[in-house]
Amino acid sequence: MTATVTRPAPPRKPRPARRGISRETRELWVLMLPAMVPVLLFSVGPLLYGIGLAFTDARNTRVHETEFVGLENFTRLLGDEDFWASFQIGAIWSVSVTVLQFLAALGLALLLNEKLRFSGLARVLSVVPWAMPPVVIGLMWKLVYHPDAGVLNGLLGTDINWLADFSLALPAIIVVGIWAGMPQTTVVLLAGLQNVPKELYEAGAMDGAGTWRRFWNITLPQLRPVIVAITSLDFVWNINQFGLVYVLTQGGPGGRTRLPMLFAYEEAFRYRMAGYASMLGLAMAIVVLAVLGLYLWRQMREAK
Amino acid sequence: MRIKSALAAAAILTLTAACGGGGGESPSSSGGPVKIDFLSLAWQKDSVAANKQLVEEWNKANPNIQVTYVQGSWDNVNDQLVTQFAGGTAPDVIHNDSPALSGFASDGYLLDLKDRLPAELKNDIPQAAWDTTTFDDGKGGQGVYGVPFLQESQVIIANKKLLDESGVRVPTPDDPWTWDEFSAAAKKMTTQRVVPGSGDGEDAMGQGYGVAWPMKSPVNKTLNLALNFGGTFFQTSGGKTTVKVGPEEREVLQRIHDQLHKDKSADPAALGQGTADPLPAFYQGKFALLPAGVYLRQQVVEQAPDGFEWVTLPAPKGTSAQQGAVSQTLSIAQESEHPEEAMKFIAFFLNGANQAKLAKGDWLLPTSKTAAADPAMTTKENGWDVATASAKNLVVAPFLKVNGFDEWKSKVATPVLQEYFANKITLDEAAKRLVEDGNEVLERYQR
Numbered sequence: 001m002t003a004t005v006t007r008p009a010p011p012r013k014p015r016p017a018r019r020g021i022s023r024e025t026r027e028l029w030v031l032m033l034p035a036m037v038p039v040l041l042f043s044v045g046p047l048l049y050g051i052g053l054a055f056t057d058a059r060n061t062r063v064h065e066t067e068f069v070g071l072e073n074f075t076r077l078l079g080d081e082d083f084w085a086s087f088q089i090g091a092i093w094s095v096s097v098t099v100l101q102f103l104a105a106l107g108l109a110l111l112l113n114e115k116l117r118f119s120g121l122a123r124v125l126s127v128v129p130w131a132m133p134p135v136v137i138g139l140m141w142k143l144v145y146h147p148d149a150g151v152l153n154g155l156l157g158t159d160i161n162w163l164a165d166f167s168l169a170l171p172a173i174i175v176v177g178i179w180a181g182m183p184q185t186t187v188v189l190l191a192g193l194q195n196v197p198k199e200l201y202e203a204g205a206m207d208g209a210g211t212w213r214r215f216w217n218i219t220l221p222q223l224r225p226v227i228v229a230i231t232s233l234d235f236v237w238n239i240n241q242f243g244l245v246y247v248l249t250q251g252g253p254g255g256r257t258r259l260p261m262l263f264a265y266e267e268a269f270r271y272r273m274a275g276y277a278s279m280l281g282l283a284m285a286i287v288v289l290a291v292l293g294l295y296l297w298r299q300m301r302e303a304k
Numbered sequence: 305m306r307i308k309s310a311l312a313a314a315a316i317l318t319l320t321a322a323c324g325g326g327g328g329e330s331p332s333s334s335g336g337p338v339k340i341d342f343l344s345l346a347w348q349k350d351s352v353a354a355n356k357q358l359v360e361e362w363n364k365a366n367p368n369i370q371v372t373y374v375q376g377s378w379d380n381v382n383d384q385l386v387t388q389f390a391g392g393t394a395p396d397v398i399h400n401d402s403p404a405l406s407g408f409a410s411d412g413y414l415l416d417l418k419d420r421l422p423a424e425l426k427n428d429i430p431q432a433a434w435d436t437t438t439f440d441d442g443k444g445g446q447g448v449y450g451v452p453f454l455q456e457s458q459v460i461i462a463n464k465k466l467l468d469e470s471g472v473r474v475p476t477p478d479d480p481w482t483w484d485e486f487s488a489a490a491k492k493m494t495t496q497r498v499v500p501g502s503g504d505g506e507d508a509m510g511q512g513y514g515v516a517w518p519m520k521s522p523v524n525k526t527l528n529l530a531l532n533f534g535g536t537f538f539q540t541s542g543g544k545t546t547v548k549v550g551p552e553e554r555e556v557l558q559r560i561h562d563q564l565h566k567d568k569s570a571d572p573a574a575l576g577q578g579t580a581d582p583l584p585a586f587y588q589g590k591f592a593l594l595p596a597g598v599y600l601r602q603q604v605v606e607q608a609p610d611g612f613e614w615v616t617l618p619a620p621k622g623t624s625a626q627q628g629a630v631s632q633t634l635s636i637a638q639e640s641e642h643p644e645e646a647m648k649f650i651a652f653f654l655n656g657a658n659q660a661k662l663a664k665g666d667w668l669l670p671t672s673k674t675a676a677a678d679p680a681m682t683t684k685e686n687g688w689d690v691a692t693a694s695a696k697n698l699v700v701a702p703f704l705k706v707n708g709f710d711e712w713k714s715k716v717a718t719p720v721l722q723e724y725f726a727n728k729i730t731l732d733e734a735a736k737r738l739v740e741d742g743n744e745v746l747e748r749y750q751r
Contacts, residue, residue, distance in 0.1 A: 060390050061411035062638065082715060147577065148584060164520060164576035166726070253520075253576070254719025269383040271711045272411065273748075 053278035060272035073279035083280065085255065086263040089170065090284075093259055094239040097177040101238075102231055104178060105185035110219075112186070113193045123190070130183035138247025141176045145248075164253050173248050173257055180244060181237065185230055192226035193219070228299050232292055239288055260284050337370045338645045341395035345376045345632075348602055351665035358658055362649060369645045371397075382710075389413045389637070396640040397650060402436040402452065402631045402704055403524075409439045409449040410707060415636040415643055416447035422651045425451065433671040435700045436631045450633030453654045454668040456597045457619070457627055457694040458528060459687070460486075461604060464613035466493055466512075466592035477618045477693035483532070483559050486620040490514030490569040493592040513591040516574035516582045517560055522721040523713045524630065525595075527703055530556045532622030536702040537738075544750060545706050547742035549735035555622060557724065558731060565727050575725060587612055595619065598691040602667035605686055616687025618694055627694070628701025631671060669695045708749035716741045 054073060058066045077083055112123050129137065144151045147161035162172045196219060204214045220227075242261045245251070251258035251266070258266075260280065268277035346355045352375075359373045374395055376384065382404050388394040394413070408414050426434075433452040441447035467474065472489040475481040481489065493514035519525075527537055535553035538545055563570040571591045574582040579596055580603055586594050587608055594600070604614055619627060634654065636646045652658070656674025660681060663670040669692060670676055681692045703709045717738060724734040 059411075060386050061413070062389070063410075063412035147573075148581070159573060161576040166723070166728070252718075254722050255715070266714070269386050270714070272386055272407075 050278045051282055053275055054282045055279075056275045058275040058278070060268070060274050066275075069275070073276050074283075076276065077279055077283060082255070083260075083263065086258045086260050089256070089258060090239060090260040092170065093174060093177065093241070093257075094235055096174050097181065097238045097241075098231060098235045100174070101178045101181045101185055101234060102227070105182050105189055108182065108186045109189035109193055110215075112190055126186055127183045129180055130187075132180075134180065134241075134243035135247050137176065137180050138244050141179075142248060145172060163249050166253055166256055169249055169253055169257050173245055176244060176248065177238060177241065181234060185234060188226060188230045189223065192223045196222040228295075232295060236288055236292065239284070337368045338642050340369060340371045340397060340640075340642055340646055340649060341374050342371050342397040342649070343374045343376045343381075343395040343399055345378050345381055345399045346666065347378065348599075348666055350602075351662065354661045354665035358653055358661070362652055366648075369642075369649065371649055385413075389639075392639060394637040394639065396637055396642060396646045398635045398637060400450070400633055400635060402450065402633055403701075403709065405437055405449045405633060405635065406439045406704060406707060407710060408635075409441070409447065413638055414449045415638050415640065416441055416449065417451065417636065417647070418446075418448045420643070420647050421448070421451070422647075425651045425654060428656055428673055429453075429671045430673065432629070432699065433631060436629055436704055437633055439705065450635040451650055451654055452631035452633050452671050453659055454632040454663060454666055455629050455671055455695065455698055456599060456668055457629070457691065457698055458525070458595060459598050459619055459691060459694060460617040461586075461594045461596055461600060461687075462615050462617050463586065463589055463592045464615050466589060467615065470592070474615075475617050475620075477690055480618040480625055481620045483556075483620045483622055487559060487563060487567060487569070490563055490593060491567050494567070494569040497589065499588055499590050510590070512589060513571040514569040515563060515593040515595070516571040516586070516591040517564065517595065517725070518574050518577040518579050518582050519722065519725050520576060520578040520581075521718065522725060523717045524628075526556060526560070526721060528628035528630070528701060529595075529619070531626045531628050531699065531701070532556060532620070532624060534623060538702050538706050545746055547712070547739045547746065549738050554731060554735065557721075557734070561725060561727070561731070564725060576722075583607065593617075598669060598687075598694070599667040601686055601691070616690040618690055619697075625697045626699050627697050628703070629698035630701055630704070632666075632668070667691075669698075706746070708746045711748075712742050712745045716745060 055068060055070060056066050057069045057072070058064075108126060112119055112126065116122070132140075142163070143149070145162040147153065147159070147164070150162075152162065153159060160168065163169050165172075200218050200222070201214055204218055209217065239259075240261055241259060242265065245257055245259055245262060246265075249257045251262040261284070264277045264280040264284070267273045267280060342359065344352075344355050346352045356373055359371050363370055376399070381400060385394060385398065385400075385404075385408065389408070389411075398414075400408075405414065429452060433455065434448060437450040437452050438446050438448050470489065470492045472492055473481075473485070475485075491514060493512070495512050496509055497512040499510035499512060527535075530537065530553055533552050533555035535550075535556060537547060537549065537553055539548045540546075560570075564572070564575065571582070571585065574585065574591070580600060582591070582594065583600075583603060585591065586604075598616075601616060608614065619625070634650050636643050636650070640646055654662075654672065656672045656678075659670040659672040659675035660678040663675060664680055670678075670681065675681065676692060676695065680688070682689050706712070720729075720734050720737045720741075723729045724731065729737075
């Protein structure tokens with residue numbers, strides 16, 4: 001198919017440009033087509049399908065006639081206490097993971113940026129968690145938190161079932177979330193740090209600025225674009241987190257770690273309410289877009 | 305957006321399933337053997353071996369109907385089936401349990417076996433067991449949506465030494481403990497005693513308890529035992545099912561709660577654990593009695609340290625000794641292309657002799673009357689006699705027929721019961737939430 005599409009068009013009389021799309025634009029589209037097809041087929045298509053489902057009462061059953069119900073799913077969502085509870089958990093999770101992850105990663109990046117011994121080795125080691133799929137990370141931490149055989153209880157000498165305790169489960173998974181997401185944040189921040197011109201520090205030192213002052217007035221402003229980018233990406237990644245938490249707690253105990261995406265998954269695949277689950281997904285997408293839009297808009301305005 | 309990934313995952317599942325079963329869809333008229341996929345959820349080592357051996361036996365005897373063993377897992381079987389049914393790639397023969405069948409049956413995914421069952425199979429399994437797989441067919445009639453073959457009952461696994469030392473009466477299947485006796489016995493066994501390994505790996509005096517209630521998944525256990533006092537938790541009138549938590553339902557809840565927080569005869573550490581998790585502490589003698597499903601005996605046999613003596617006791621009785629029965633089942637997918645052959649395979653797989661093998665492998669109770677009479681099922685060894693005797697107390701758990709039970713269980717009942725047993729809310733609050741939040745959930749399924 002690609003071959004036929006990319007074949008040069010038969011020679012035609014050159015048309016005046018004002019009559020429509022220029023030849024360059026047309027060729028651009030033709031060249032983009034092979035890349036566009038998978039995107040349309042596997043991303044945009046299902047996305048539109050999902051959005052469409054959100055306005056129906058679709059159920060994953062064989063005997064149900066799907067009907068268009070307009071905004072019924074949405075109104076139900078607004079009045080659904082379980083959703084709001086889940087949304088709140090999702091907000092606590094994504095904000096705390098993103099912020100703490102950022103602080104920890106910044107510290108680590110500053111450390112790795114110094115000329116210490118074995119810093120090369122340390123840099124490699126710090127990226128290790130990145131190489132693990134979330135499911136493996138989940139299984140590993142499950143062993144750490146295991147009530148009887150877990151490393152953590154062994155170290156602390158306690159007898160706590162971390163992942164089954166109503167008040168400790170969420171903090172426990174937040175720790176895992178921070179650990180799992182730190183490498184990419186660290187690497188990006190480290191790259192940003194290495195791009196800060198040395199002259200600025202020299203000038204700062206000449207003017208008598210202390211370490212703290214240099215960090216606050218040179219490093220941070222210089223890193224700003226990197227920070228904005230990585231924090232927004234982290235936030236989106238965290239609010240959409242699924243695999244890690246599914247493996248660790250499956251949303252338990254008693255729904256205390258039921259992130260919005262787990263909630264949507266349960267609706268779709270356990271209770272078979274496909275329409276409602278699609279609306280949940282759509283709502284979360286809108287929330288993410290809104291938060292990000294606001295944040296990016298502010299940053300852009302300040303940059304001007 | 306996660307839904308998008310879920311759809312993509314579904315598509316991939318569909319693709320892989322289609323590739324895996326691709327060769328099997330050739331119609332029998334083309335001359336090749338009919339191929340049937342059999343999704344099995346066996347997980348204990350002996351049980352997997354028994355399943356595979358039976359499939360092999362069948363494949364040898366029936367060259368024209370070849371069965372492929374597909375391994376599934378109880379953890380995610382229902383999620384998997386929802387996806388596969390929606391994608392039209394479900395296996396032909398499906399292993400599941402009766403609580404899950406009602407939903408799939410009313411969604412039209414399972415074949416009604418009512419008129420397909422061979423007489424021999426039908427007569428070998430008592431009506432009480434068939435009742436666990438009989439549901440509304442959505443057209444005003446009743447259909448049978450699975451063949452029940454293994455049932456679980458609750459027993460008490462006891463540390464023999466501690467039981468003997470306490471001097472309490474040892475219950476028998478004909479004369480089980482009443483709940484009062486059970487609580488009194490648990491109290492008596494709550495003593496300061498030497499618990500090996502309790503003090504930094506050394507033997508030391510420690511608090512010993514009478515009983516342990518691992519309540520990570522409290523719902524089925526509690527609901528099945530609640531029938532002791534006639535607690536059904538659901539009532540249906542005028543075609544509408546609602547939750548009820550009256551005096552009958554409260555009995556067992558209150559008694560377990562008392563053991564935990566009033567008598568303090570139940571080990572608090574076990575409360576948040578899954579059923580098998582407290583076993584190491586059980587072997588150490590930290591507590592004496594462990595109420596559990598009959599299948600847990602297998603793990604005790606395999607893992608208990610040498611010289612550890614244990615016995616199986618019947619579950620306590622209230623106004624009756626009745627327990628709710630849940631069965632493991634084999635069903636046929638509505639969209640299976642070879643339902644006849646699938647039925648033949650099931651009839652072979654679940655005949656008396658084979659059920660006895662499966663039951664032994666899974667340490668559960670067979671539904672087949674022939675299998676239950678098998679000497680292996682009535683031997684004193686490993687408590688089989690007590691376990692098999694408990695089968696007579698099994699009645700259909702009322703919640704099996706409730707559409708939306710699964711959602712009630714995970715969204716309402718599990719958190720409420722966990723909080724109640726952890727003493728975070730009172731019984732009245734628990735009852736209120738079970739009923740009010742529960743009815744809201746059930747509402748969705750009755751439109």
